[in-house]
Amino acid sequence: MPKMKAAIFVEPGRIVLDEKPIPDIGPLGALVRITTTTICGTDVHILKGEYPVARGLTIGHEPVGVIEKLGSAVQGYREGQRVIAGAITPSGHSAACLCGCHSQDGAGTKHGWKPLGGWRFGNTIDGCQAEYVLVPDAMANLAPVPDGLSDEQVLMCPDIMSTGFSSAESGRIRIGDTVAVFAQGPIGLCATAGARLMGATSIIAVESVPARMEMARRIGADHVVDFTEADPVEEIRRLTDGRGVDVSIEALGRQETFEASLRVLRPGGTLSSLGVYSGDLRIPLDGFLAGLGDHTIRTTLCPGGKERMRRLMEVIASGRVDTRPLVTHRFKLDQIEEAYELFGHQRDGVLKVAVTP
Amino acid sequence: MPKMKAAIFVEPGRIVLDEKPIPDIGPLGALVRITTTTICGTDVHILKGEYPVARGLTIGHEPVGVIEKLGSAVQGYREGQRVIAGAITPSGHSAACLCGCHSQDGAGTKHGWKPLGGWRFGNTIDGCQAEYVLVPDAMANLAPVPDGLSDEQVLMCPDIMSTGFSSAESGRIRIGDTVAVFAQGPIGLCATAGARLMGATSIIAVESVPARMEMARRIGADHVVDFTEADPVEEIRRLTDGRGVDVSIEALGRQETFEASLRVLRPGGTLSSLGVYSGDLRIPLDGFLAGLGDHTIRTTLCPGGKERMRRLMEVIASGRVDTRPLVTHRFKLDQIEEAYELFGHQRDGVLKVAVTP
Amino acid sequence: MPKMKAAIFVEPGRIVLDEKPIPDIGPLGALVRITTTTICGTDVHILKGEYPVARGLTIGHEPVGVIEKLGSAVQGYREGQRVIAGAITPSGHSAACLCGCHSQDGAGTKHGWKPLGGWRFGNTIDGCQAEYVLVPDAMANLAPVPDGLSDEQVLMCPDIMSTGFSSAESGRIRIGDTVAVFAQGPIGLCATAGARLMGATSIIAVESVPARMEMARRIGADHVVDFTEADPVEEIRRLTDGRGVDVSIEALGRQETFEASLRVLRPGGTLSSLGVYSGDLRIPLDGFLAGLGDHTIRTTLCPGGKERMRRLMEVIASGRVDTRPLVTHRFKLDQIEEAYELFGHQRDGVLKVAVTP
Amino acid sequence: MPKMKAAIFVEPGRIVLDEKPIPDIGPLGALVRITTTTICGTDVHILKGEYPVARGLTIGHEPVGVIEKLGSAVQGYREGQRVIAGAITPSGHSAACLCGCHSQDGAGTKHGWKPLGGWRFGNTIDGCQAEYVLVPDAMANLAPVPDGLSDEQVLMCPDIMSTGFSSAESGRIRIGDTVAVFAQGPIGLCATAGARLMGATSIIAVESVPARMEMARRIGADHVVDFTEADPVEEIRRLTDGRGVDVSIEALGRQETFEASLRVLRPGGTLSSLGVYSGDLRIPLDGFLAGLGDHTIRTTLCPGGKERMRRLMEVIASGRVDTRPLVTHRFKLDQIEEAYELFGHQRDGVLKVAVTP
Structure with a gap:
């Protein structure tokens, strides 16, 4: 049985590059030889043992x-x-x-629901930080890359861009909206780009890392609030003349940002939440207007499927958005442990890494 | 200056019937002689001092x-x-x-938002537990009662029915949906009726007061869960074969019901919240699927305006819903303190009272 | 190779019962033994040669x-x-x-689109007026019948009810809407039932056959206009005090009804069209308010898939709608030519027939 | 009674500058001194007698x-x-x-509907090609111009930009959509800009006047099809690899463009129509897929009101769209007859004129 290299979860704290068999395919699958992939924040949670997966699993869910x-x-x-x-x-x-809720495929069971319903790569089946990956239900999932687009141009489509854009879509941003985006990591940056793409005319990004603040401006923010220098809620109220924002996007997954997202929202506005939370959340009574503010809070899991991927690659091909600047570091698959080390500790201004077998 | 009788907020604990001048009208208002009105749970909060209004204000916001x-x-x-x-x-x-967000009219100020933005009667201006009420912006608000409908037939339209139905509408209930409604007070009962009216085919009401359980069945519930006999979350999961509900409606305003509303929701479902909360709310991590469940939480404040009222009266006139059974007790305006006594303590199986000057 | 009986299109004017092999199944299909099926108006178009299909094809697309x-x-x-x-x-x-447009699966090709994109049974593959049918993509399409429901109770789900209800859904009917439904054949009757189910409070059915007028009232119409006795446009304007309808449903497929559907529509209203048209349509300038009426015209093809079927069967199981009265005649599969004769000529007050192998 | 100059409709073929009294205001109105206005295609229809208004009426509906x-x-x-x-x-x-349908305010009467329901300026009341205009319902309609924006920067907001953008909004354009816009006059150009603003990634403009083709590219089109050189339907199918467009926008008001808009639409797509039609329209059977294509046809009348204006001025202030290049010619109010002469005959490459009292 031919072998391949793969980044394997051994135990909390250890993801190692090792050999495992190249997978067999069933009638509906496809074997894809990976040319580029990347590491996601979720993979770091797996590494740290904060998100449990089976030992021996290949990690990674962003295949090119x-x-x-x-x-x-x-x-x-x-x-x-x-x-x-x-x-x-x-x-x-x-x-x-x-019924159009593709991301939640498989989420429900008689015994309750599991989060991340439709997420399989590197979660319930082997992932793509490897030389090969088996793509299940290939006809629903394989999206051909248009000629002329490089691997790095489309590398953010599988997760970062799909997730980031979905927050703008779930927020139902309209022409002329004022939007706040809390946190400008890779997903928050794509949320900013998505808000811009949908016609928001005043986009306020909240961040404190200078390189991310700079990238936020470059990718679409009109204002960047450094939360270490000013209370972002007050600052956003000031920037909006007290009107608040039409849509606020939570892209971090913390109580503080969730709460601030709600407090800056105008009555009738929408909080679009991307964060993966690690504990109960508190809804502050005042920010929630006691439940009388005609507010909407909506969470969104990364949309997948080949048609979604086709559309995102169209965005890239049209030149509307360029996500290449998000790739700040490059590694060979052989160096993936090093890549985890850098990315996991957010060293050297890393935003995203490209990993090539 | 001619005088009229009115139920006036004197201080926490005291709403008394007293005389005050019949109001003058400006160019855009209308003076309406009240023939029937009622008392709302919110009025009881005012009486108890839990919701602050100006001393001397006439209470009441449901005028016929x-x-x-x-x-x-x-x-x-x-x-x-x-x-x-x-x-x-x-x-x-x-x-x-x-922009179509009529309920939040006036909610925003440079200094933040106030809950209950568009609520004026018995809140920021004199209300209708009186012989006369001044209706502001009359052309937007006066809705003629169709011939043949009695005062009691339309008495629930101004608030109870508009609020209750709005939870079904905000939940975007579709034909074939499974819906849970937590609490079957007057508003919860109208939420149940609204869910039925929109095509839900399995409506699960949660309540423990036998008369309300019975009324829930009569007005549209397919199942009624007595939360004192079974854990409603487990019971609803059982009734839905583990699939959960498409839409859950919170009609009480408590942490327990909010939390249960979320826990019974399928991934991709909507929690439609009507409750007026009196403290911070906690979102349980598991019920929220860590923020990855494609959930929507939406709050709705009672829709108003003459067109809304016309539509609700059409529902009554068509015989689709009959809210008369909700009126369990009748009082003269002279007896309004007695009416508050009964309604405020939920005595004698009271659902709603009719008050006639 | 085992054989079965099947209703086969031989040439325009001839559908005959004959023998053909029981189909083989591929990895994704399922072989279903038919216990009940029915004949659709579209099948009659095929019989007459008005809708072309391959010679030798088994007809029928409503399998139980x-x-x-x-x-x-x-x-x-x-x-x-x-x-x-x-x-x-x-x-x-x-x-x-x-992208959620399941009915149009397969509609597009490089050489243009074909109508009835996702329609395969009895169109591009063998249908179900036979002893057995091969169901393609079984995991997306097979919907288990809940215990306690008879074949005839669910016989309208695959097409008539799914199509009829979809017109109410595509019309986005809201609580309190006034709706006109043009024509009360089986699909129009289900449109009437769907409008009722979604909360329309004034439903005006247009028809002239007494038995269908009677059935319209029974299934949900508030008013029935006999178009042979009064101009339906004038009559509907009269019934609505000149306001027009919020949603009008075209369930016949003729110029006259399409035009009338538009003329009775209020500015901002929706024309939901189910009809299968056989020629160009004319939009009258006045009915269209010169293109300035904020009108929506929406066409809908019968939604399919197992989740749609599950929901429709829930409607039946809940007792909200009973479509059994639509089945007016019963035949054995051996008598199917006789059934076509009766149904094709609309003899003996036929609405729908049940055919059992 | 003080007098002012105004462009008055005298009879078909004659709009003249004359004197009339400065209007009185009622309690809800506001008198606005015009600093800049413009001429609309509709005004030319009035001039030619193609759209009837009262003799003596002041024309114009785009006030700054x-x-x-x-x-x-x-x-x-x-x-x-x-x-x-x-x-x-x-x-x-x-x-x-x-009910959120502000444009159709006043459209309905017991005697049917009139097109252009909510259009009052220069239609049912005096317009703004004058030194002063009376703005009715001032609190709903007056929108303060943000500091720093010139008259010409906001001159397109009242009609051209509001109408053009509304086609993109009514088409519910999504990120990654392919959109065709038929005709690139001022409104079509704003439709193109609106499509871009909402995230369409492939925008195909159809036009033949070189200056307009050039402007289309500048304002947002990815492709411009010259319909005198190629059949636009075939060309658009070619450009989309046979997939067709998600949304097509009709911005001319002619049978040919309406028909082409439908023929290029993918199943499930939306035709968003802005054109003011002058006769019955024909829906081609094939383009309409016989009524089975899950198509939506939506017409939209220019959205108004102060909040709409505020949002459009935000678009200008944010620099997202610049409509100044649309103003190709400038006139004093005294020269308005000359302006009509030029604009009415589309001389000298005119797109829009600015008229200043």
Whole structure:
């Protein structure tokens, strides 16, 4: 059985590069040879043991690659085609998919729900920080990369851009909206770009790391508030003449930012939450206007599927948004432990890394 | 200056019937002679001092009456016409109204927002537990009562029915949905009726007072869960074969019900909240699926305005819903202190009272 | 190779019962033994040669049956299970499905679009007026019938009810709406029922056949206008005091009804069209308010997929709507030519027939 | 009674500059001294007698000016304030306004509907091609111009930009959409800008006048199709690899463009129509997929009201869109007949004119 290299979760604190068999494919799957992938904040949670996965699992959910082999029932693709797949891989045939809620495919069971319903790569099946990955339900998930786009140009599509943009979409941003985006990590930056793309005319980013503040401006923010220098709630009220924002986006996953997102929201506004929270959240009575503010709070899990990927690559191809500046460091797959070390500790101004087998 | 009787807030603990001048009207207002009104749970909060209003204010926001006099600029009505007005009286000309968020008219100021933005009757201006009430912005708010409908038939429209139905509307209930409604007081009962009216096919009401449980069944519930006999979250999961509900409605305003509303919600579902909360709320991490469940939480303040009232009276006129059984007790305005005594302590199985000057 | 009986399109004017092999199944399909099916108006168009299909095709797209055999890759079902499948059978994995437009699966090609994109049974593959039918993409399409529901209770779900209800859904009917439904054949009757189910409070059905007028009242119409006795546009304007309707539903597919549907619509209203038109349509300038009326015209093709079917069966199981009275005649599969004769000529007050192998 | 100069409709073929009294204001109105206005295509229809208005009416519906005097009941403004008002001036208190359909305010009567319901300026009341204009329902309609914006920067907001953008909004354009815009006159150009602002990534403009084709590229089009050189339907199918467009915008008001808009639309897509049609329209059977394509056709009348104007001026202030290049010619009010001559005959590459008293 041929072998490949893969980044494997051994135990909390240890993800190591090791060999494992190249996976077999069933009738509906596809084997993709990875050409570029990256590390996500969630992978770091796995590394730290904060998010539990099975020992021996290959990590990673952001694949760019080339079709190596197609399952016997897969039609509409050819071997050798350059493709990406989303971090979330909907089957297409679940009840969730059939009512348009593709991300929550498989989330429900008789015994309750699991978070991250439709997330399979590097969570419930082997992921793509490896030489090869098996893409399940290939016909729903493989998205051909348009000619002329490089691996790094599309590397943010599977997760970062899909998630970031979805916050603007779930916030139903309209032309002329004022929007606040809390935190400008890679996903927050894409939320800022998404808000701009949907027609918000006043985008206020909240951040304190100078390089991220600078990137926020470059990618679409009109104002950047350094929360270490001013209370962001007061500052946003000031910037909006007391009107508050139409949509606020939480892109960190902390009580403080969730709370601030609510406090800056005008009555009738929407809090679009991307954060992965690690404990109970508190809704402050005043920010919530005692439940009488016609507020909407909406959470969104990264949309996946080939059509989503096609649309995001269109955004890139049209030149509307360029996510290449988010890739600040590059590693070979052989160096992936080093890459985790850098990315996990947010060293050297890292935003995202590119990892190439 | 002619005088009238009115229920006046004197100080926490005291609402008394007293005399005050019949109000003057400006160019845009209308003087309405009250023929029937009622007491709301919010009025009891005012009585107890839990919701602060100015001393000397006339209480009440659910008017049924007859136009006595029209402001000089008011067109499209005639004196002697039977009318109702909503509890919330939008001006029509605010920025909030012009973007379709009529309930939040006037909510925003440079110094933050106040809850209950568009609520004026018995809050920021004199209310309708009196012989006369001045209706502001009459052209936006006076809704003629169709011939053949009695005062008691339309008495729930200004607040109870508008609020209750709005939870179903904000939940965007669809044909075939499963819906849970937590608490079956007057507003919860109207939420149940609204869910039924919008096509939910499995409506689970949660309540423990036998008369309210019975009324829930009568007005539209398919199942009634007595939360004193079974854990409602487990019971609802059981009733839905573990699938959870598409929409859950919180109609009480408590941490327990808010939390249960979230825990029974399927991924991708909507929590539609009507409750007026009196403290911070806690979002349980598991119920919220760590922020990854594609959930929507939406709060709604009673929609007002004449067109809303016209539509609700159409519901009554068509026979689709009959809210008369909610009126369990009747009082003269002279007996209003007695009415507060009964209603405030929820004595004698009271749901709503009718008060007639 | 075992044989079965099937209603086969031979040539325009001839659908005959004949023998053909029981189909083989691939990995994703399922073989269903038909227990009850029916004939649709579209089948009559096929019979007459007005809608072209391949010679030798088995006709029929409304299956109720029992799983006989499952494809090797099909999970989540068991042989012997009672199921239905929708008339439209989305794959789940097309771009159309992945953006929530399941009915249009497969509609697009480089050479233009074909109407009835996702319609396969009895159109592009063998249908279900036979002893057995092969259901493609079984995991997306097989919906188990809840215990206690008879074949005839769920027989309208695959097409008639799904299509009829979809017009109310596409019209976005709201509580308190006034709705006109043009034509009360089986689909129009289900549109009337759907409008009622979504909270319309004044439903005006237009029809002239007494039995259908009577059925319209029984299934939800508040008013029935006989268009042979009064001009329906004038009559509807009269019934609505000149306000017009919020939503009008076209359920016939003719110029006259399309035009009338538009003329009765209030500014800002929606024309929800179900009709299958057989020629160009004319939009009258006045009815369209010269293109300035903030009107919406929306067409809808029968939604399919197992989740849609589950929801429709919930409507039946809850007792909200009973479509059994639509089945006016019953035939054995052996008598299907006779059934076409009766149904095709609308003899004997027929609404729908039940056909049992 | 003080007099002012005004452009008055005398009879078909004649709009002349003459004197008439400066209007009196009622309690709810405001007198605005015009500083800049413009001529609309609709005004040319009035001039030619194609759209009937009363003789003696002042024409024009795109005011930029300064508050001269406020009605006695008007609050929240001060004299001397720079303002604009939308072409459509909703009252705020009609049933249409109260259900969010502000443009259709006043459209309905017992005797049918009139097109252009909420359009009053230069239609049912005196317009703004004059030294002064009376703005009705001032509190709903006066929008203060932000400091730093010139008259010409905001001159397109009242009509051209509001209408053009509304086509993108009514089309519900999403990130990654492909959009076709038929005709690139001033409104079509703003439709193109609006599509870009909402995140369309492939915008195909159809036009043949070189200056307009150039402007289309500058304001947001990715492709410009010259319909005199290629069949636009075929060209758009080619550009989209046969997939068609998600949204097509009709910005001319002709049968050919309406029909082409439909033919390029993918199943499930939306035709957003801005055109003012002058005769019946024909829907081609094939383009309409026989009524089975899940298509939406939506018409939109220019949204008005102060909040809409505020948002559009935010778009200008943020630098997202610059409409100044649309103003190609400038005239004094004294020269308005000359301006009509030039604009009416589309001479000298005119797009829009600025007229200053």
